Amino acid sequence: MPPPAAAPQKTATILLAEDTPTNVVTLMDYLDYLGYRLLFAEDGLAAVKIAAAQQPDLILMDIQMPRKNGLEAIAEIRQIPALQHVPIVALTALAMPGDEVRCLRVGADAYLTKPVHLKTLGATIARLLTTPPYPDAPSDDRMLE
Ligand code: MN
Numbered sequence: 217m218p219p220p221a222a223a224p225q226k227t228a229t230i231l232l233a234e235d236t237p238t239n240v241v242t243l244m245d246y247l248d249y250l251g252y253r254l255l256f257a258e259d260g261l262a263a264v265k266i267a268a269a270q271q272p273d274l275i276l277m278d279i280q281m282p283r284k285n286g287l288e289a290i291a292e293i294r295q296i297p298a299l300q301h302v303p304i305v306a307l308t309a310l311a312m313p314g315d316e317v318r319c320l321r322v323g324a325d326a327y328l329t330k331p332v333h334l335k336t337l338g339a340t341i342a343r344l345l346t347t348p349p350y351p352d353a354p355s356d357d358r359m360l361e
Contacts, residue, residue, distance in 0.1 A: 228253070229255060229273050229274075230252045230275070231256070231266055231275045232254060233256075233281065233289065234256075234276070234278040242334075246338070247341075255272055260284030260285055260288060261284045261289075263275070263277065263284075263289045264284065268293075268299070271299065273302070274303045274344060275302060276305050276307060277304055277305065279306055279315075280309060287319065287322050290306065303325045305324065305337070306319035306324040306327045308330065326340050
């Protein structure tokens with residue numbers, strides 16, 4: 217089956233940081249189907265290293281990972297100037313009260329609870345890749361004449 221013709225940002229590169237092999241297979245397969253280029257990290261430590269080296273356009277970050285958890289990895293990635301504004305989607309199995317707030321506080325842009333609906337994930341990625349926040353744009357109150 218060909219990917220949807222309207223798939224946005226087909227050449228965008230996504231870093232998937234996820235330690236559960238079955239999730240990796242499912243997510244890689246789906247993201248590939250949507251036409252994204254993929255990078256992969258099997259734990260939080262690798263996620264930070266690969267993000268810094270490759271500067272992906274978006275990061276999918278599992279929170280429960282060995283060596284360095286997703287919250288720590290997100291916080292470190294946000295310390296890297298080039299990655300301060302890269303969209304990060306946190307994925308977590310722990311639907312604990314306050315979990316979403318913790319993810320967003322360390323710098324995630326969106327938060328999805330597993331099991332993740334692939335359609336919802338795809339829509340979230342598309343939204344984040346096509347909604348530029350322009351966070352560094354200076355406020356500009358000039359008038360057009
Ligand atoms: Mn995990």
